[in-house]
Structure formats: structure tokens, C-alpha cells
Amino acid sequence: MIIAIVLLNTLANKLRIAYPILLVVAGLTVGFLPGLPMVRIDPDLIFFIFLPPLLFEASWSISFKEMKKWWRIIGSFAFLVVFFTASSVAVVAYYFIPGFTLALGFLLGGIVSPPDAVSTGAITRFVKIPKNTAAILEGESLLNDASSLIIFRFALIAAVTGQFVWQEAALSFLWMVTGGVGVGLLLAWVFVQLHRRLPLDAQSNIALTIIEPYFMYWLAEQLHCSGVLAVVSGGLFLSSKRLLFLNSTSRIQSFSVWGSFVFILNGVVFLLIGLELPEIVEGMRDNGIPLYTAIGSGILITVVLIGARIISSYAALLATIIFRPSVTPPARSVRRRWLMPLLLGWTGMRGVVSLAAALAIPIALDNGTAFPQRSLILFITFIVILLTLVVQGLTLPYLIKRTGLFEGAPEAESEELTRRKMKQGLKKQIYEFLKNKYDNELNGHAGMEKFLKQWEERTKATDDSWMNEKTKVIFVELLEIQRQYLTELNKDPKIDEDMIRQQLYQIDLEEERLKVI
Structure with missing residues (x-):
């Protein structure tokens, strides 16, 4: 798999397209090759293996100063837009996809609502976008994982138990947010002290940074709060203190180690869904779901996601112009200002988090019966990722160049x-x-x-x-x-x-x- 990832990344660089596009297409192709072993992943482990290091590395790379500068836009996209998108998906799935309850609709919405930072970053690497736009996209992608996974968790409970109590959900949500941030900051402070007080060399420092996100995520989940927020808040704290507890050797070597580590994780998770796809399709057939119906459902949900994000982008711009005109992102013409939300709406490529969330759905309920619509949810998620990566990913650079949004920028x-x-x-x-x-x-x-x-x-x-x-x-x-x-x-x-x-x-x-x- 790693050999395939390296070769596909080399080909993507030569073709000047984002490597996640080739990886997801390769995963689709590889999954149906005859003679390959069947790959099965424990749903309870998928989050724990992939999410902590990916979120941790992203929180180290992002500029916290830029996040504070654009916190209103980032916050609205990371929370309000995610909730609006998940709600839109839930309603459409409930009314137009046979066999879907509202709880399953919200479960699907929580899975597919967060755009993927890796996909967006890989695609925008080939076009120049302003720093403020990049900061908004990076900040949104760091926080929307937490908000979408909170929706996913509540929807999963509702789908399993068949009931949803708003009062308990509100208290649980409050604890998940505050507890997750608190656990992350507390453990981050502890790790800073360990780095500073123990006589660690560069290799030991780097090894400890690899352990840190897993420990933050695990402890937060054991306390029934958000492991995602624990990793993000802890990562941001450690990133701000890096000059205090890491020497120059550790900082330089960790840059290379983490870059390669995260690249491999992203590549593996994209290929894994391709290897799982034959089993997903077989599961749909066992449940009597025709393939063309599943493909149609995937296209429908993709259109809803793109439409909801574009609508939200224009709504955010209007709200900012009306209520907070002083913080409206600058634009050199009226035309370009009104084209900007279209660009933000078109950057909603899905990826690793959606894959991990879909694979984390349990195979069976507590009573032993199969989880309802699991195969269809997995298949729709794959279609959403495939279409957003290929359609939006391949057309986004052309859209930026064709509209000339950033040409001649000072x-x-x-x-x-x-x-x-x-x-x-x-x-x-x-x-x-x-x-x-x-x-x-x-x-x-x-x-x-x-x-x-x-x-x-x-x-x-x-x-x-x-x-x-x-x-x-x-x-x-x-x-x-x-x-x-x-x-x-x-x-x-x-x-x-x-x-x-x-x-x-x-x-x-x-x-x-x-x-x-």
C-alpha cells in the first residue's frame, strides 16, 4: 500500500493534480481486483488509529493568530454550517432514501458534513489563494471535525437506542466540549513539563510527540468527552510552546517525521475504503439494495452537500455585511466579493474524517442484529468523497483561474x-x-x-x-x-x-x- 501511495503521489505531482484524487480512484480500482485478500477493520479502532495524529499535525501547522483574526467566519463554518449541512442531509435522506429514519439521516449528515483539510490543501497547492482565505479554510477544517463528530455520536446513540432526550443531550454536549478542551490543555501542560524536565534527545522528543495525541484522545474518550477537541486544543497549546520545550534538532527532525507519517496515514485510509468496497457492495446486495439506487442516493446527497455549503457561504457574507461590515474580508471589486462565497462553497471536498466516521459505525446493534443501512451509508460516503474530490477537486483550480479572483492581488x-x-x-x-x-x-x-x-x-x-x-x-x-x-x-x-x-x-x-x- 505504501509503495502504491508513493507511486501515485509521484504521478499526481507530474500531472499537477491533488494526490487524494488519484488515491481514491486507485482504491476504487484496487478493491475490485480479483485475488486480493479481504480487508476488515475493527470499527472501534478506526477513529483511534487515524484521527489523533492527523488532527494533532493539523493543529501544529495552523496559525492560531489567523484563527483568532477570522474566528467569526471560522466559527460559523465549523459549527453553524456543519449543523445546517447535517440537518439538510438528514431531511433529504429521511424523505427520499427508502428505509432511512431521521436518526440515520443525522448519522449520515454527521459523517459527510465536514470538508477535509488534506484534500483542500492538496488541491489548492497548485493555485495561489490569499492568506486570509487559506486561514479560513484551515481553521474551519480543524474545528468542523469536532462539531460533525459530536453530531455523529448523538445520532449514533439515537439510532441504536431509538430515543433522543434533548435535556440529556444538551448537558452531554456541554461536557463533551468543555471536558474535551480541558483534558487537552491539561495533558498538553503535563507533556510540556515532561519535555522540559526529562533529559530527552531528539529521537525521544519526537517519539513522545507521536504518543501525545493518542493519549489525549484516549483519556478524553474514557471520560466521555470529545477526544477530537482534546487533541485539537492540546495540539494548539503545544504548538504555541514549541520553542520552549523542543530544541532545534527536535524541531527540524520532527518536521520531516510528522510530514511523512501523516502522508502515509492519509494515503492508507484512502486506499482502505477501496479495499472495503467489495464487501460494502455485497452487503447492499444482501439487503436487497440495487446498486443503481445506491449510486443515485450518493449523487443526491452530494448535490445537497454542495448546495448547502454554497447557500451557507452567501448567507455568511450577507450576515457579515449587514451586522459586522468592519470584519468583511476585503475584495477589490463587487463582482469578486460576490464570487468569493462560490469559491468557499466549492472547496468542500470530503475525505479522511468522513471515511473514518463511516467505518466506525458498528456492524451490529447490542442485541446482535445488523446495524440498519450500514452498507448503504458506507457506500453513499464513498460516492460523496469520490464526487467531491474528482468533480470539485479537478474544477476548483480552473474556477479560480477562470474567474480571476486573485489575479493582481497586492x-x-x-x-x-x-x-x-x-x-x-x-x-x-x-x-x-x-x-x-x-x-x-x-x-x-x-x-x-x-x-x-x-x-x-x-x-x-x-x-x-x-x-x-x-x-x-x-x-x-x-x-x-x-x-x-x-x-x-x-x-x-x-x-x-x-x-x-x-x-x-x-x-x-x-x-x-x-x-x-
């Missing part, structure tokens, strides 16, 4: 100007630090003057013979001064946090280079 020029100012500020900080602390050593010392010149002009020395133990100590101090400067600079809401992180990564590389001189 963001690139502004970003370059900000980057120059940041580097100039770093040079000034270094020069003033050297002058104030090491003025005596600088005078008349050729090596130290060369050292100062390197940092003042940001040029590389032709050799490293001048780097002795004394200058190494000063060098490390300079790197720490730069980190402190960038940390303070990041408090400015106008500065892009990704730019700060890129510069911090460069400083980590400089520190690693220093260790081998």
Missing part, C-alpha cells in the same frame, strides 16, 4: 515588503546586541570583525576556520536573540505567522549547521 508585494522589513529588523537586533555586549572583543579582532560583518550583511563566509568555541557561544546567543525578536514580532496581527515560522526554521538550520563546524 498580497505578494506586501508579503515581500514585510519579509524585507523583518530581515532588516533581525540585522539591526544582531548588530546592536554585538555592539552592546561584545564591543571590546570586536575592536581589533579580525575574526570577530568578520563575524560581525557576516551577520550585518547576511553573507556566508568562504570557510569556517575562524569559528572557535568563543564565537560559537556568541553565535548561539545571536540565534536566540533572533528567536526572541521574531516571537515579539509575531504579536503584530499584520504579520503573517507562516513567514515567522519559515524564518524560525532557517534559524534552527543555522544552529544545526553550527554543531558540525
Whole structure:
């Protein structure tokens, strides 16, 4: 499977299309090849295996500052839009899909309502979109998993027990949210202390970060609160403290390790549904559900999802213009402002979370009878993922280019100007630090003057013979001064946090280079 993932990703890069599209199509093809072993996954384990690390990595990658800046839009898409979408799916499924109760409709809605961050990120990689739009999509995808899975959990209880008590549900919802966030923050603080107080090397630090999301998720679920919110809140806390408890070696190596780990997990889960598809189709046949009926139901739900998201996008824009015009995302023309919701509505590709949720439906009820419509729900989920990835995924780059929404945007020029100012500020900080602390050593010392010149002009020395133990100590101090400067600079809401992180990564590389001189 990993070989297939690597080869398909290579082909996707060559064709300049998102790799999840090829993976889901390959999974469909592979699933029907004769002679392959039947793959069965324990529904109780599917969430635990895949969700914690995927959510944890996403919470480390996202800019919390941007999330706070656009919290109104992100919050509305992550909670209100998800609930509206799940409700729309529930009503349509109840009235138009034979054998579906309202509880099963909400179960299906909770499964297919959250857009997938991996799919959206992979697709938008080939087109340039503004930072604010990317921040909204990333923030939404991080939180909508929690809201949709809460809907999924309540709907699953209603489908199993046949009853739903609003008062108990409200209290349970409150505990799931507050308990999940509390567990995540508490465990994150504990892990920070472990990283700081134990004499861990880079490998041990990285191994501990891999354990952390699983432990957060497991403990929260044991306490009957949201494991998703525990992982997200804990991940955001740890991400904000990364400079305090991880050294440069750990940060650099963890970037590569986590990138590969998450890439493999995403690829495996896309292929798994293809390997499960023959069994899903067989289950539908055993239940007397014709294949063409199931395909029609999948297309219907896909249309509902796309329509609900586009309607919600325009409703959010209207509400913002009427009630909060000061926070309306900027647009350079009326036409482009009204095309923006269409773009946001068209970015609702489904993926890993929907697959994991569908596979997590129990095979049988407590009394031993088969779970009603499980095979059909799984099949509809697969159709939704396939259509949104292929149709929306392949047309989104064309839509962006055809409408010209982001052409001529001043963001690139502004970003370059900000980057120059940041580097100039770093040079000034270094020069003033050297002058104030090491003025005596600088005078008349050729090596130290060369050292100062390197940092003042940001040029590389032709050799490293001048780097002795004394200058190494000063060098490390300079790197720490730069980190402190960038940390303070990041408090400015106008500065892009990704730019700060890129510069911090460069400083980590400089520190690693220093260790081998």
C-alpha cells in the first residue's frame, strides 16, 4: 500500500493534480481486483488509529493568530454550517432514501458534513489563494471535525437506542466540549513539563510527540468527552510552546517525521475504503439494495452537500455585511466579493474524517442484529468523497483561474515588503546586541570583525576556520536573540505567522549547521 501511495503521489505531482484524487480512484480500482485478500477493520479502532495524529499535525501547522483574526467566519463554518449541512442531509435522506429514519439521516449528515483539510490543501497547492482565505479554510477544517463528530455520536446513540432526550443531550454536549478542551490543555501542560524536565534527545522528543495525541484522545474518550477537541486544543497549546520545550534538532527532525507519517496515514485510509468496497457492495446486495439506487442516493446527497455549503457561504457574507461590515474580508471589486462565497462553497471536498466516521459505525446493534443501512451509508460516503474530490477537486483550480479572483492581488508585494522589513529588523537586533555586549572583543579582532560583518550583511563566509568555541557561544546567543525578536514580532496581527515560522526554521538550520563546524 505504501509503495502504491508513493507511486501515485509521484504521478499526481507530474500531472499537477491533488494526490487524494488519484488515491481514491486507485482504491476504487484496487478493491475490485480479483485475488486480493479481504480487508476488515475493527470499527472501534478506526477513529483511534487515524484521527489523533492527523488532527494533532493539523493543529501544529495552523496559525492560531489567523484563527483568532477570522474566528467569526471560522466559527460559523465549523459549527453553524456543519449543523445546517447535517440537518439538510438528514431531511433529504429521511424523505427520499427508502428505509432511512431521521436518526440515520443525522448519522449520515454527521459523517459527510465536514470538508477535509488534506484534500483542500492538496488541491489548492497548485493555485495561489490569499492568506486570509487559506486561514479560513484551515481553521474551519480543524474545528468542523469536532462539531460533525459530536453530531455523529448523538445520532449514533439515537439510532441504536431509538430515543433522543434533548435535556440529556444538551448537558452531554456541554461536557463533551468543555471536558474535551480541558483534558487537552491539561495533558498538553503535563507533556510540556515532561519535555522540559526529562533529559530527552531528539529521537525521544519526537517519539513522545507521536504518543501525545493518542493519549489525549484516549483519556478524553474514557471520560466521555470529545477526544477530537482534546487533541485539537492540546495540539494548539503545544504548538504555541514549541520553542520552549523542543530544541532545534527536535524541531527540524520532527518536521520531516510528522510530514511523512501523516502522508502515509492519509494515503492508507484512502486506499482502505477501496479495499472495503467489495464487501460494502455485497452487503447492499444482501439487503436487497440495487446498486443503481445506491449510486443515485450518493449523487443526491452530494448535490445537497454542495448546495448547502454554497447557500451557507452567501448567507455568511450577507450576515457579515449587514451586522459586522468592519470584519468583511476585503475584495477589490463587487463582482469578486460576490464570487468569493462560490469559491468557499466549492472547496468542500470530503475525505479522511468522513471515511473514518463511516467505518466506525458498528456492524451490529447490542442485541446482535445488523446495524440498519450500514452498507448503504458506507457506500453513499464513498460516492460523496469520490464526487467531491474528482468533480470539485479537478474544477476548483480552473474556477479560480477562470474567474480571476486573485489575479493582481497586492498580497505578494506586501508579503515581500514585510519579509524585507523583518530581515532588516533581525540585522539591526544582531548588530546592536554585538555592539552592546561584545564591543571590546570586536575592536581589533579580525575574526570577530568578520563575524560581525557576516551577520550585518547576511553573507556566508568562504570557510569556517575562524569559528572557535568563543564565537560559537556568541553565535548561539545571536540565534536566540533572533528567536526572541521574531516571537515579539509575531504579536503584530499584520504579520503573517507562516513567514515567522519559515524564518524560525532557517534559524534552527543555522544552529544545526553550527554543531558540525
